Amino acid sequence: MAETLIWTLGVFLLGLMVGSFLNVVIHRTPRGENIAWPGSHCPKCGESLRWYHNVPLLSWIALGGRCAFCREPISVRYPLVELLNGLLWAALYLKLAPQLQNHIDVAGLLYFLLIAATFSALLALSMIDFEYLAVPDSINFFALVTALLAAAAHAWQVGDWGIALQALRDAAIAAGGLWLLAWLIGKATGKEAMGGADVIVAGIMAALLGLVGFFVALFLSAILAIVPSLLARDTIIPFVPFLALGTLILYLLDRPIYHLLERLIYG
Numbered sequence: 286m287a288e289t290l291i292w293t294l295g296v297f298l299l300g301l302m303v304g305s306f307l308n309v310v311i312h313r314t315p316r317g318e319n320i321a322w323p324g325s326h327c328p329k330c331g332e333s334l335r336w337y338h339n340v341p342l343l344s345w346i347a348l349g350g351r352c353a354f355c356r357e358p359i360s361v362r363y364p365l366v367e368l369l370n371g372l373l374w375a376a377l378y379l380k381l382a383p384q385l386q387n388h389i390d391v392a393g394l395l396y397f398l399l400i401a402a403t404f405s406a407l408l409a410l411s412m413i414d415f416e417y418l419a420v421p422d423s424i425n426f427f428a429l430v431t432a433l434l435a436a437a438a439h440a441w442q443v444g445d446w447g448i449a450l451q452a453l454r455d456a457a458i459a460a461g462g463l464w465l466l467a468w469l470i471g472k473a474t475g476k477e478a479m480g481g482a483d484v485i486v487a488g489i490m491a492a493l494l495g496l497v498g499f500f501v502a503l504f505l506s507a508i509l510a511i512v513p514s515l516l517a518r519d520t521i522i523p524f525v526p527f528l529a530l531g532t533l534i535l536y537l538l539d540r541p542i543y544h545l546l547e548r549l550i551y552g
């Protein structure tokens with residue numbers, strides 16, 4: 286119990302640091318900038334940040350949400366993404382902890398890190414979709430690859446390669462099915478129904494959740510999007526954040542949700 290608590294705290298701190306990197310990805314990828322170079326700098330005055338300006342959460346709070354040099358306000362998005370990613374990694378760790386019996390087990394550790402990386406990429410995609418109403422293919426493909434590799438690591442961990450093949454098959458069916466649907470709707474209406482980005486996100490969802498899970502998460506995402514859609518009225522709302530949230534909720538709470546669905550369907 287105490288051991289789990291210490292591991293969860295460690296994973297939370299690691300998630301905060303990865304969240305700090307996600308901020309760089311979210312800011313630079315849509316602008317076509319390199320994510321590794323140059324180092325962190327203020328987007329307003331261009332001054333390079335010192336290491337103590339880069340401590341997740343704490344620096345933003347200590348600086349009162351302003352640049353240390355030009356005192357220009359720094360968006361609350363920065364500490365928010367760090368905190369969300371820290372909580373995300375801790376929640377995923379608690380979910381997978383029973384399957385990671387032995388922390389020295391390389392396959393199990395790899396499995397967790399790849400799942401966490403996939404959901405972090407979905408978080409970055411969500412933040413970018415909020416701002417641009419579009420998502421970059423590079424991060425989208427990255428998440429698809431990490432989701433499939435996570436299934437491979439899981440297969441390696443338990444010694445059943447069927448798990449990896451099934452994830453690959455489910456991702457192909459979900460992405461291919463959605464692509465076909467978009468193509469048919471496009472043919473029938475003469476308008477483009479969906480972008481290629483949605484097709485890749487469908488593949489990520491199915492790789493993480495399986496084919497049945499993909500449909501349940503899609504339904505969950507649509508329900509989550511109803512109220513914001515009504516509130517937004519005429520303006521277009523981004524859908525990737527809802528897909529990501531629906532996927533996360535089902536991933537973390539699969540057992541109670543499937544149990545509830547069984548009771549609703551079979552009584």
Ligand SMILES: [Zn+2]
Nearest residue numbers: 327330352355
């Ligand atoms: Zn500045």
